[in-house]
Amino acid sequence: MLEVLRQVIQEVNSARDLSRALDIIVDRVQSVMGTEVCSVYLLDDDRNKYVFMATRGLNPDVVGKVTLDLDEGLVGYVGERAEPVNLKDAQKHPRNRYVAEIGEEKYHSFLGVPIIHYRKVLGVLVVQQKKARRFDDSEEAFLITLSAQLAGVIAHARATGSLLLAESENIPSSSFEGMSGATGVAIGTVAVIFPKARLDNVPVRKAKSIRKEIRLFEDAVEVTRDEIRTTSGKLSDRLRPEELGLFEAYLRMLDDSAISGEVVARIEKGEWAQSALSAVVLEHVAMFDAMEDDYLRERGADIRDLGTRVLARLQSSDTRKVKFPKDTILVSEELAPADLAVVPRDRLAGFVSVKGSGSSHVAILAEAMSVPTIMGVENLPVQLIDGKPIIIDGFQGSLITHPSKAQLSYYRKVAREEAMLVEGLEELKDKRCVTPDGHRTRLWVNTGLMTDVARSLDRGAEGVGLYRTEVHFMMNDAFPTEEEQRIIYREHLKAFSPKMVTMRTLDIGGDKALPYFPIEEENPFLGWRGIRVTLDHPEIFIAQIRAMIRANEGIDAHLRIMLPMVSSIAEVDEAIRLIDKCYQEVIEEGTRVKKPDVGVMIEVPAAVFQARDIAKRVDFLSVGSNDLVQYMLAVDRNNSRVSELYQEFHPSILQALKQVVDCAHSEKKGVGICGEMAGNPSGALLLMAMGYDVLSMNSTNLLMVKKALTTIELSKAKKILNMALKMDDAFQIKEYVDDQMIKAGLGQIVRSRRK
Ligand code: PEP
Ligand code: MG
DSSP: OOHHHHHHHHHHHSSSHHHHHHHHHHHHHHHOOOSSSEEEEEEEETTTEEEEEESSSOGGGTTTEEEETSSSSSHHHHHTTSSSSEOGGGGTTTTTTOGGGGGGOOOEEEEEEEEEEEEEEEEEEEEEEEEOOOOOHHHHHHHHHHHHHHHHHHHHHHHHHHHTTTTTSSSEEEEEOOOOEEEEEEEEEEOOOOOTTOOGGOOOOOOHHHHHHHHHHHHHHHHHHHHHHHHHHHHHSSSSSHHHHHHHHHHHHHTTTHHHHHHHHHHHHTBHHHHHHHHHHHHHHHHHHHHOHHHHEEEEEHHHHHHHHHHHHHHHOOOOOOOOOOEEEEESOOGGGGGGGGOOOOGEEEEESSHHHHHHSHHHHHTTEEEEOEOOOOOOOOOOTTTOEEETTTTTTTEESSHHHHHHHHHHHHHOOOOOOHHHGGGGSSSOBBBBSSSSEEEEEEETTHHHHHHHHTTTTTTTEEEEEEEHHHHHSOOOOOOHHHHHHHHHHHHHSSEEEEEEEOOOTBBBBBBBOOOOOSSSSSSSSSSSHHHHHHHHHHHHHHHHHHTTTTTTOOEEEEOSSSSSSSHHHHHHHHHHHHHHHHTTOOOOOOOOOOEEEEEEHHHTTTHHHHHHSEEEEEHHHHHHHHHTTOOOTOGGGGGGGGOOOHHHHHHHHHHHHHHHHHTTTTEEOOOOGGGHHHHHHHHHHHHSSEEEHHHHHHHHHHHHHHHHHHHHHHHHHHHHHHHHOHHHHHHHHHHHHHHIIHHHHHHTTTO
């Protein structure tokens, strides 16, 4: 059964549009299960009806035409129950209803299974037979398993299908749901960036010059042929003739009559060489993958390999300079921090990443840049939207391709209102953050990119609560030397002096990779990360600490060194020992600098419970709520599938946050928070009420938080906190706090946050 399932899914996956995908499904299910009928009904959200979308055995002429109400017939019954319905004789069932045009009068046995994607019923898959009999357990299990796997494919094909229509005259708009990575609205044109030499990721583009594309393709094929001949020649005395035959087969595949001919035909229809090649190769690969014979299936892998070689050639010989359109919305399967710098700032309007979530590091950096960003748009057919007009809504986390005039004008209005809100907050820049009843909270910023510095100062930052030093390491192509680091840290300290600057030691691992120091792990967020890496590599740690301390010479900024991912006292002791040693060395070398403060990030649950022991040893604590939430709730911060479960307002999180403040204060140590929760005005309100001395956030959110904390009294905030701490559900807490903010006149600020 596994083998059959694999084949069907493979074939469906390779279908280029929804109707083809559905046809493959009904065709294969009918023949594999040996049933007389197999049909698919899909939900049409706009019309609120099931549409008869594909069939084998019933009347094909009414496909796409016949619809059923949501509560109509057995199909409606399966959808309502969201579970399989297996009937010996459907005709005797009270919910049975004939639709004359479909022609199902003759059939008695009925098995319908829902197609469910992320808790939503997308449609119903039905098999029927004339003879009255119950489908047996193995048949039911097969259909359920198939349907569960098909749900994602159908959701994707549906999205792709609507975009394929977009090539026609009347271009309809399509909406896609993801989640907010950074707030704001952007209207612009898509530019897809894609990893090189990956057949599955090539965007479909029109050829600017057909002749030129053909020439580029033919040159790439020629070079690949030469490569194959050379390799074959080198190996001729070491391989047996039948093995050498493989090279011959490769060369034949590149003949005009085979793959090359098909590619050229596609280019002649107006497609650029890269996507023409990938489409042809992938079609062939899918055909081979679906074959039963192991030997033939392996030939699919050969074709993929060959296609990848030609693609790599094609891409390396394509020296055309990429010109980004005005208002570029950069779209990628998986946006990485280094991609954020690809488009010049004056041409950049937004980012979209198919993978990742709102708490991914790349989203945090995008927010710091104030660039509207959408993450986790799982169903977005990236290959089909290059060069297309698009709107992204960074508040709701959604995007619209080919927006209509009405949608454009709506979003222009939202963007104007947002700009006015931001402008209106400017006057708070130089004011201190004091509540109407006199409580002062320090609002600091998180930095990483050099551009953050000017923006932060411009928004009235009172200090730096988290300088993510790893960002610089990620942009480099080798570990920066102590001296290189010293220069960069010095610039940071100089810009903020005499304010406090909190430099975090290198926090790599998890979703932060260094290209020159790969860490391959099954479970990177639970693996070699943060302080674990640097204590294992004291030479890296020491160079960084020395650079930080030396950078402060003659500046006299208030330097604080902060340790990430601490999960035991032993790590704290060891790190302090190394920092003391570095300071001693630097002094002995004749550098006159003050001793830095040392602090620990509380971002692992174990550290919450040892917060008091840790506080005894260091000068300050700072909560990293981004990681604390992921580790406490066991929700990968990068995984869009579970992003709904990533809840900063979860009752357990609030308890933990309160506990950390109490522990730090009982040891008379300062405590701050530098996770994204501090930059959310509703979160900031609760944190202030808990007693946090410092809230450190993206400079983008600073004035909004200041507005909230200078509007609501501490006494009121404490009442809100007390109520929230009594509640047992994250959604309820969030709604309650937002509601209180709206009542205090902060509605616009609440609305301009993430959904
Ligand atoms: C955190 O975990 O909350 C934090 C501030 O660190 P980062 O987001 O860089 O992991
Ligand atoms: Mg962290």
